[in-house]
Amino acid sequence: MPREAIVGIDDLEKKVTYAAGAIALLLAVLEFVKPTKVIVTAKPGKGNVCQSGFHLVSALCTKTNAAHLSSYLPQVLAIVIIGAIMVIFAVKEKRAGVAMCALLVGLALGTVGFAFILLAAWLIIRAFRLQKYGDASFAGSGKRAREMAQAKKEGRSYSPPGAPKTTNPSAPRTANPPEASKRYTPKKRPRTKKR
16 A cells, blocks of 8 residues: 555545534634633631632532633634634545644543544554555455455465556565674684684
8 A cells, every 4th residue: 555545645535534623613713702711719717618609519508600701712712723624634634643633632531622632543543554555445455355364375475456467476586685894893803714
């Protein structure tokens, strides 16, 4: 399998990445516009009495405040920027970049981002199958694995379809070994004749 096919992405992976980029943008917008609240807790005073604005909830005084924009804006910007970079990597057909960005978006989103972590794992597994079996699909790689096992069992070498054919695989190599370096190779001592 050529290196370009392994490090690049195919049409299915590209479509899934575009959809994931759109979902990341949508989740970032939803994260930005949803009302975010912060719960502040404090210990009650004497006689389980709370300060003004606090309410007693299971032995703690709690108060709900609206979160400041500065507290969640960096997360939203990170999701938007990394999601956009992921789409750019998809356009350039770079599998490693897409997988890394999907993993980062998944970590930035928390529990909701588990789907992005699965996307990164799916891309890595497909690259492994392409490299080892020459086919990224489950059915194709399974078929090739069975053919390779059968060939090994019969004691013959397996060459996947589409691989370049060699004329004589048992022909000896004709390349000359490299010459010894004068700088690093120690000088040979002259042999002495035994009597």
